Amino acid sequence: MSSEPITGDHRFILFLLPLLCFIVHSSSQSDQRQILLKFKSTLQNLNSEVLNTWNGENTICNFTGIVCNSDDLVKEINLSQQQLAGTVPFDSICSLKSLQKVSLGANHLYGTISTHISNCTNLEYLDLGNNSFSGEVPDLSSLTQLKFLNLNLSGFSGSFPWKSIGNLTGLTFLSLGDNPFDRTPFPLEILKFRQLYSLYLSNCSIEGKIPEEIGNLSLLESLEISDSYLAGEIPVGITKLTKLQMLELYNNQLSGILPVGLSNLVNLAEFDVSTNNLEGDLSELRNLTKIESLQLFENNFSGTIPEEFGEFKFLTQFSIYDNKFTGELPAKIGSWADFEYIDVSQNFLTGPIPPDMCKMGKMEKLLMLENNFTGGFPETYADCYSLLRIRVSNNSLSGRVPDGIWSLPNIGMIDLAINQFEGQVAPNIGEAKSLTQLYLANNRFSGQLPVEISNVSTLVEIELVSNQFSGEIPSRIGNLKKLSKLHLQYNIFSGAIPESLGSCVSLDEINLAGNSFSGEIPATLGSLPTLNSLNLSGNKLSGMIPARLSSLKLSLIDLSNNMLIGRVPPALLLVAYNGSFAGNPGLCADGSKDLRKCSPVSNNSDHLKVAVYCFIAGALLLVLSLSCFLFMKLRQHDHKDPINRGYSWDVKKFHVLNISEDEILRSLKQENIIGKGGSGNVYKAVLGGGEQLAVKHMWKFVPDSGGRSSAAILPKGKSRWPEYEAEVAALSSLRHMNVVKLYCCISSEDSNLLVYEYMPNGNLWDRLHTYKKIEMDWNVRYEIAMGAARGLEYLHHACDRPVIHRDVKSSNILLDEEMKPKIADFGLAKIVQAEKVMDSTHVIAGTHGYIAPEYGYTCNVTEKSDIYSFGVVLMELVTGKKPVEPEFGENKDIVYWVHNEMRTKDNLIALVDSNISKDVKEEAVKMLSIAFRCTMKIPTLRPSMRMVVKMLEEIKPNSLIDVVIDKVGENIISQYKN
Structure with a gap:
């Protein structure tokens, strides 16, 4: 085999090759670093x-979160859960031609994603979840x-590009x-x-039917399409997914x-179809022996609970409340694994309580209210x-409650009401x-209330109504x-x-009616700062009514059918x-139709003193009347804790x-x-896992004309807060x-709680x-302006039924926490449906200073009213002024002031809040021009919310088209002046 001799040129080329490779490699490293x-x-x-490691001292392959391939080219960017904020420049990142993985999930990234x-x-892995991006997903x-x-x-948001990912x-x-x-x-x-x-x-807004062909995705282990708009039946095709371990379709309209064939899913561990319209029995679930969590609540299921459920050795969570189940629960249910809770409330179940659900010592909730269970409370739960x-x-x-139940160290609620317990x-x-x-x-409990109950300092509510308790209160x-x-x-x-x-x-409520209490009413009750209801009727109380009770802010008092004497305090x-006060012959009062008149003052000669006393009493009555009236109006929606008279939330x-x-x-x-x-208090709630929530407490019912408490006249009571229905329907x-x-939302017979995300920076x-x-x-x-505008744009244009x-x-x-805005408080919201507006109230809605002028001459309120109010918010952001200020003039508001100033003044910079930096005040004037358009007196002249968003996008700080907006603003003002 012959070969050519190596010449000097060849040697030179062989010498240059490593050098060229080094130069190319160095160039590549430099490009990647940049x-x-x-x-x-x-x-x-x-x-x-x-990101401290991302510096000039380290090679890029030593940057934290960066993984390189064998050629020292960037293969992966792994920066999930790193508390990062900012935008993602995919225009440059995608220049990394060897990049296969981008993991940026669970950060605070924002902005749009570039095309x-x-x-x-070459991407194989893309994780952008749990961030705050905006706009649509690109192709x-x-x-x-x-x-x-x-x-x-x-x-x-917007339309997801389904066709592009096909x-x-x-x-x-x-x-x-x-x-x-x-x-x-x-x-x-x-x-x-x-x-x-x-x-x-x-x-994510999926609607319609699940196709039968879903069964062709035969490798699926987890399928979740909950909180959506699915309708129709669960397709038989799902029964082909034999590898499924999780199937969640809750909160739809199935x-x-x-x-x-659902019994084919023998690997299923979590099954949740709660809050739908499903019916029939559970026979198809009897062979799901690996099930751990079974959630079927809020449907129309019926029939008995399969006996096989008692043999499920991994079951830890079982919730079937609000259905139509009958028969007995399997005796062994919950007795195998670390069972956590059972909720079978609001069914027609019978038989005894299964005894061994806490066999492993992990059970937290035993919820079985509103059924037909019989027998005693199992002794096994005492430990x-x-x-x-x-x-x-x-x-x-029925029967006695095991002693150990009363002393359970972590128990927060014991609800045994409306049964036949005794002892x-x-x-x-x-x-x-x-x-x-x-x-x-409503049981048959008897004996004395033990003095030791006074040691339970955590107690908030004690309901012992209609039993046979005797003896004294500790x-x-x-x-x-x-x-x-x-x-x-x-x-x-x-x-x-x-x-x-x-x-x-x-104490908010005291009801001791229908007992045999004797002696005098303690004057100390008059010092209870929040007492709202006092019922001591039907006892053997004697003596005079303590004058100190006059200081209470009561909405109900009932002292009837006792042995009280003397003058009833006027308050x-x-x-x-x-x-x-009926049934107390010894009581008297001046000016009462129901009580005898008190004896006149014995010294008839001292008319002046009597007149002075009468004047003082009259003045006090007037003051107290006004105070009580105002307090009762406030008190109707300012309670400290929720009522739970219905025993069930x-x-x-x-x-x-x-x-x-x-x-x-x-x-x-x-x-x-x-x-x-106006509708109630808002509380901050911190859950055990650290989650922070906001809770709005709203009362459902008001007293009837007789003054009795709403609990006593619930069937006749009227809904106090239509805002609650409006808010839930909207949100x-x-x-x-x-x-x-x-x-x-959490509801009882007389109280509603709305649980929101907590917003740490207030409003x-x-x-x-x-x-x-x-x-x-x-x-x-x-x-803030941009985010709020997008929220309103969504309400007006993106909802299936505009709000x-x-x-x-x-x-x-x-x-x-990042000062990002969210629209809240939908208590007055209207939902537009079928060319009609579903009204939640017939009174003028809104707040002074924000109400659109058309409220004065029409009842046909449209989205243009929201746009007017939003224009006022923009004015607040730009000027720093409140909607109503004395400087605007009598009966004038910020809209009048801004419109007048923009018509008559050339130097609009003077309208901008002095706290805004000088170099951006011109930007602020552009927003004021948008606010000007939003608050036009004639609704048709106001832009749509979609147009408002576009105009705000055009004046984004440092935008390249500021000049165009300047012209827009000038044209608006000049047209208005002319």
């Missing part, structure tokens, strides 16, 4: 030092190598849930992803029976120290150091400083009402109803969150109040990053105008 450093420049570390992402053609059709795509809770047939993981995408029928493109093992589409709640009210249970409350109840609510009404009951409700009516209690009851400073006559969830109504109820304390409004279906999230009004005022630069103000808010104002724009 790309990564550019990325770093767009980011901000909020709580991490992760340049289509250049990342992803070129990312044909993609296997993992997570955009869950990322903030994207050829991403290699996808194995797809998560798009919890985004406010436009509503769309079930995307058939998904059926092409035959490699999928996980599909999460919950809460109907029909469980499909035949279930993990129990937090026992609710078995409204059944036919005594054991003295060891004093060891129940977490007990807040004790409901024993003298140390005054130790219960948190006690809000004491209902002991219709028992056989006797002796004196203890003076120490006046030390229960949180109490103001809150009495007919019969409040109904919980409806609209978002995925592990919310315990018990934790919510415990948070409703005076010290947790963060706001007060429960809304999904937008700039609309406050309603997690759930815009406080940040602009009150002692909570802070300095906000123009960028912050602009982003008119009707109370847009700065105090209803809440601010999160």
Whole structure:
């Protein structure tokens, strides 16, 4: 074999090759460094030092979060959960040609995603979930190598590009849930992803029927399409997905029976089809032996619970409340694994309570109210120290309650009401150091109330109504400083009402009616600062009514059918109803139709003194009348804690969150109040997992004309807050990053709780105008305006049924920890449906200074009214002034002032808040021009909310088209002047 000799030219080339490779490699390294450093420049570390390694001293492959391939080319960017904020420059990142993985989930990234992402053609893994991006998801059709795509809770909106991802047939993981995408029928493109093992589409506006072909995705292990608009039956095709471990379709409008063949899903561990319209029996579930969590509540299921459920060895969560089940529960149910809770309330179940659900010592909730259970309370639960709640009210249970139940160390609620229990409350109840609510009404309990109950300092409510308790109230009951409700009516209690009851400073209601109490009414009751209702009727009380009771702010008092004597304090006559003092022959009063007139003053000669006394009494009566009237008006919606007379709270969830109504109820304390409004108090609630929530407490019913409490006349009561229905109807279906999230509503017979996301920076009004005022630069103000505008645009244009808010104002724009705004308080909202507006109230809605002028001459309120109110908010942001200020002139508001100034003044910069930097005041004037258009007197001249958003986008700080907007603003003003 011959070979050519190596010449000098060849040697030179061989010498240059390594050098050329080195130069190319160095150039590549330099380019990659520049790309990564550019990325770093767009980011901000909020709580991490992760980017400190991205410097000139380290090679790029030693940058934290960067993984290189064997050629030292960037292969992966892994920066999830690093507390990063900023934008993502995909135009440069996608220049990294070897890039296969981008993991940026669970940060604080924002902004839109550039269409340049289509250049990342080698991407196999893309995670942008749990961020705050905006705009639409760009075309992803070129990312044909993609296997993992997570955009869950990322903030994207608009139409999702389903057609563009139809050829991403290699996808194995797809998560798009919890985004406010436009509503769309079930995307058939998904059926092409035959490699999928996980599909999460919950809460992203999927509607219509699930196609039968879903069964072709045979590798699926997890399928979640909850919180959506699915309808029709669950397709039989789902029964082919034999690898499924999780199937969640809750909170839809699914109907029909469980499909035949569902028993094929033998690997299923979590099955949740709650809150639908499903019916039929559970026979198809009897073979799902690996099931761990079974959630079937709020449907129309019927029939018996399969006996096989008692053999499920992994079952830990079982919730079937609000259905039509009959028969007995399997005796062994919950006895195998670390069973956590059972909720079978509101069915027609019979038989005994299964005895071994706490066999492993982990059970937390035993919820079986409103059924037909019989037999005794099993002794086995007396040692279930993990129990937090026992609710078995409204059944036919009987016998003695095991002593150990009363002293469970973690129990927060014991609800045994409306049964046939007997025996005594054991003295060891004093060891129940977490007990807040004790409901024993309508049973056959007897004996004395143990003195040890005074040691349970956590008690908030005691309901012992209609039993056979006897003896005296413990003298140390005054130790219960948190006690809000004491209902002991219709028992056989006797002796004196203890003076120490006046030390229960949180008492809101006292009802001791229908007992045998004797002696005088303790004057100490007059010192209870929050007492609202006092009923001592039907006892053997004697002596005079203490004058100190006059200082109470009562809405109800009933002292009838006792042996009281003397003059009724005039202030109490103001809150009495007919019969409040009846059955006390020794009582008298001046000016009362129902009581005899008191004897005249004995010294007839001293007319002047009598006249003075009468004048003083009259003045006091007038003052007290006004005070009581005003207080009662306020008191109707300013209670300290929720009522639970119905013994049962109904919980409806609209978002995925592990919310315990018990934790919510415990948070409703005076010290947790963060706001007060026309419809009730707002409280801050901190859950055990650290989640922070806001809870609005609203009362459902008002007293009838007779003055009796709403609980007593519930069937005749009238809904007090139509705002509640309006708010739930509006918020429960809304999904937008700039609309406050309603997690759930919790209702009882007379009380409603709305549970929202907590907004740590309060509301815009406080940040602009009150002692909570802070300095906000123009960028912050602009982003607040932009976010609020997008929220309203969504309400008006993106909802299936447009929503008119009707109370847009700065105090209803809440601010999160990053000062991002969310529209809140939908109590006056209208939902537009079928060319009609569903009105929640017939009174003029809104707040002075924000109300559009058309309210004065028409009842036809449209979205243009919201736009006017939003224009006022823009004026507040730009000028820093309130909607109504003395400087505007008598009966003038900020709209009049701004319009007048813009017509007559050439130097509009003077209108801008002095706290806004000089170099951006011209930007602020442009926003004022938009506000000018929004607040035109004639509604048709106002822009739509969609147009408002576009105009605000055009004046984004540092925008290249500022000159155009300048001209727009000048033209608007000149046209108006002419």
